[in-house]
Every structure is written in structure tokens, then in C-alpha cells.
Amino acid sequence: MQTSHLSVHFADRSALEDVDLQFLAGETTSLVGPNGAGKSTLLKCLAGMLPPTHGAVMLDDRVVDRPNPRVAYVPQRSEVDWKFPINVLDVALMGRSLRSSRVWPVPERDERAGLAALAEVGMHWHAKVQIGALSGGQQQRVFIARALLQQPEVFLLDEPFTGVDAPTQSLVVKILDDLRAAGKTIVFATHDLAMAERSSNICVLLNRRVVAAGPPADVMTVSNLHATFGGAAVSPAMAGARS
Ligand SMILES: Nc1ncnc2c1ncn2[C@@H]1O[C@H](COP(=O)(O)OP(=O)(O)OP(=O)(O)O)[C@@H](O)[C@H]1O
Ligand SMILES: [Mg+2]
Known part of the structure; x- marks a missing residue:
């Protein structure tokens, strides 16, 4: 690039x-x-x-x-709207949305891949938690999981x-x-x-x-x-x- x-x-x-x-x-x-x-x-x-x-x-x-x-992008923390009502797994799954035309419902295999990506950053236990409820470091990890899932x-x-x-x-x-x-x-x-x-x-x-x-x-x-x-x-x- x-x-x-x-x-x-x-x-x-x-x-x-x-x-x-x-x-x-x-x-x-x-x-x-x-x-x-x-x-x-x-x-x-x-x-x-x-x-x-x-x-x-x-x-x-x-x-x-x-x-x-x-190309995957992990934003600066100050640039994200943390009040947006979305849970951790759905943030991670955004990583696949650029590649997949099917946005909803999420196929089961994508959900498994999302949980696996979250596990890589130690966040799978928080899959259903609202993104805004996490600490800064945890939010950072979730955005990295999103990038990993994109496989860029x-x-x-x-x-x-x-x-x-x-x-x-x-x-x-x-x-x-x-x-x-x-x-x-x-x-x-x-x-x-x-x-x-x-x-x-x-x-x-x-x-x-x-x-x-x-x-x-x-x-x-x-x-x-x-x-x-x-x-x-x-x-x-x-x-x-x-x-
Ligand atoms: N959307 C925007 N509209 C107007 N000015 C902007 C916009 N985005 C950035 N700027 C300006 O462009 C310049 C560069 O900003 P940028 O955010 O890229 O800097 P940075 O190096 O990332 O800084 P920081 O270390 O604070 O994150 C700054 O003067 C900023 O005010
Ligand atoms: Mg900056």
C-alpha cells in the first residue's frame, strides 16, 4: 500500500x-x-x-x-461513539460485514468465528455486554478482534x-x-x-x-x-x- x-x-x-x-x-x-x-x-x-x-x-x-x-482499521478511542447500543459480539462481527452481503441474521459459523476472534483477545466472556460498559482497554481489544475477523x-x-x-x-x-x-x-x-x-x-x-x-x-x-x-x-x- x-x-x-x-x-x-x-x-x-x-x-x-x-x-x-x-x-x-x-x-x-x-x-x-x-x-x-x-x-x-x-x-x-x-x-x-x-x-x-x-x-x-x-x-x-x-x-x-x-x-x-x-484493509482493517482500529479507530482512536476518542473517535468512537461508545453510547451506541451494540454488544461486544456484534462489534466484532462488523469485521465480516465488509466481506459478506448477508448482514442479518448472522450465520452460525460467523458467530462462532466472532467468538473465536474475541477469545484471541480474551473478550469472549463479554460477548453480550454493551460495548460502552467496557473499560478502555477492553474496548480496544474488541476493536482488534473486529479487525482480526476481517482477515485483511x-x-x-x-x-x-x-x-x-x-x-x-x-x-x-x-x-x-x-x-x-x-x-x-x-x-x-x-x-x-x-x-x-x-x-x-x-x-x-x-x-x-x-x-x-x-x-x-x-x-x-x-x-x-x-x-x-x-x-x-x-x-x-x-x-x-x-x-
Ligand atoms: N473533520 C475535520 N474537520 C476539520 N479539521 C480536522 C478534521 N479532522 C482533523 N482535523 C484537523 O486536522 C489536523 C490533524 O488532525 P489529526 O486528528 O489527524 O491529528 P493527530 O496527529 O491524529 O492528533 P492526535 O495526536 O491529537 O490524535 C488537526 O489540526 C485537526 O484539527
Ligand atoms: Mg489522532
């Missing part, structure tokens, strides 16, 4: 400018940048949910201009490590590692430089434009982090950064 001269403008504000990136099978890419850097905007374009103002997203040789079963080639995750406890973080890391080993393409957004370094093999430093992209150890230099986050914000994060 790749972007070509991708730009997104909202009214008079530019969220992304001329982004050229490539996301390969068997690679995990972290998108790292400050609030408002355009990380979520980029993921939504990759998911086919947001049309670019200029440029394009391509999957193989095709333009991505709508959600595609080959590309996984897009918006801040999967934010606001979750250590066991959930470890579970997500393990799932992403296994998916990468299975040859999937993974892209996640994060503020956490340590997590980017540990869990991605390509790091994109983003602040409306791509500041740098490459192996985390190469791109996380003091000057690149300054250019991405600005001077004041960098210091605590720079403990592991190279000069």
Missing part, C-alpha cells in the same frame, strides 16, 4: 502535505508526531474513509477511495497503546508481532517513542509533512525529533535519541 503526493486540507487548514509513503507486507510502520500532526488523518485516508484533497492512496495498482475488506492484508491502528494497561499493551504487541510474522502490513499511530522503537521496524516522523522515515534507530535523531515535536516537547522523550 502506498500514498502518492497525499495532501488533506480542512477549510483553510492543511492537515497533511505531500505525503509519499510506502507500506510493505511483513513490515510494521509507526506514525509518530504531536497532537494535530495528521496521524489519524493519514490512517483514515489509508482506510478509504477520507478523500484526499490532492494525491492518492494506492493498494497494489488500484486507487483506494472507499473502505476495502483488505493491512492493519491500521490509531493509538492502540494509549490508555491501556500493561497486560493489554503486551497482548497488542504480541498480536502485531504475530501478524507481521505472518506477512501482514501494519501501520499504527503513537505518541510513544519507546513503543515505536520496540514495535515497528519503520518509523515515520510526521508533522503535517513527513520529517523522516526509516528504521527507528536511524530516524529518531535529536534534530529530527526537534523538527517533529518542537524544542520544548522533545527533552523527556529524547532519553534514547541519538544526536
Whole structure:
């Protein structure tokens, strides 16, 4: 999957400018940048949910201009309406709705697959619970089950490590590692430089434009982090950064 001269403008504000990136099978890419850097905007374009103002997203040789079963998207927690009256199993089963024309009733084998996906993230006991009644980490797990059930080639995750406890973080890391080993393409957004370094093999430093992209150890230099986050914000994060 790749972007070509991708730009997104909202009214008079530019969220992304001329982004050229490539996301390969068997690679995990972290998108790292400050609030408002355009990380979520980029993921939504990759998911086919947001049309670019200029440029394009391509999957193989095709333009991505709508959600595609080959691409799964796990939203940032703050972007989900948690009051929506739907239970955990039905959220997971949304993962199959892009592939299946039959929405209702849910065939039994799909329900079994949904429960199996929930079991992978330790949430099968909560299948009939309203999604809004879960904790943040549990909700995150259910959205990951939804993505697994979709059986996509590309996984897009918006801040999967934010606001979750250590066991959930470890579970997500393990799932992403296994998916990468299975040859999937993974892209996640994060503020956490340590997590980017540990869990991605390509790091994109983003602040409306791509500041740098490459192996985390190469791109996380003091000057690149300054250019991405600005001077004041960098210091605590720079403990592991190279000069
Ligand atoms: N639907 C929208 N309408 C208007 N402006 C928007 C919209 N979505 C995003 N923006 C703006 O685009 C810019 C990038 O937002 P985006 O959500 O992509 O940033 P982000 O890097 O994900 O930030 P955060 O770390 O806070 O999640 C911001 O200035 C934001 O206000
Ligand atoms: Mg965001």
C-alpha cells in the first residue's frame, strides 16, 4: 500500500502535505508526531474513509477511495461513539460485514468465528455486554478482534497503546508481532517513542509533512525529533535519541 503526493486540507487548514509513503507486507510502520500532526488523518485516508484533497492512496495498482475488506482499521478511542447500543459480539462481527452481503441474521459459523476472534483477545466472556460498559482497554481489544475477523492484508491502528494497561499493551504487541510474522502490513499511530522503537521496524516522523522515515534507530535523531515535536516537547522523550 502506498500514498502518492497525499495532501488533506480542512477549510483553510492543511492537515497533511505531500505525503509519499510506502507500506510493505511483513513490515510494521509507526506514525509518530504531536497532537494535530495528521496521524489519524493519514490512517483514515489509508482506510478509504477520507478523500484526499490532492494525491492518492494506492493498494497494489488500484486507487483506494472507499473502505476495502483488505484493509482493517482500529479507530482512536476518542473517535468512537461508545453510547451506541451494540454488544461486544456484534462489534466484532462488523469485521465480516465488509466481506459478506448477508448482514442479518448472522450465520452460525460467523458467530462462532466472532467468538473465536474475541477469545484471541480474551473478550469472549463479554460477548453480550454493551460495548460502552467496557473499560478502555477492553474496548480496544474488541476493536482488534473486529479487525482480526476481517482477515485483511493491512492493519491500521490509531493509538492502540494509549490508555491501556500493561497486560493489554503486551497482548497488542504480541498480536502485531504475530501478524507481521505472518506477512501482514501494519501501520499504527503513537505518541510513544519507546513503543515505536520496540514495535515497528519503520518509523515515520510526521508533522503535517513527513520529517523522516526509516528504521527507528536511524530516524529518531535529536534534530529530527526537534523538527517533529518542537524544542520544548522533545527533552523527556529524547532519553534514547541519538544526536
Ligand atoms: N473533520 C475535520 N474537520 C476539520 N479539521 C480536522 C478534521 N479532522 C482533523 N482535523 C484537523 O486536522 C489536523 C490533524 O488532525 P489529526 O486528528 O489527524 O491529528 P493527530 O496527529 O491524529 O492528533 P492526535 O495526536 O491529537 O490524535 C488537526 O489540526 C485537526 O484539527
Ligand atoms: Mg489522532
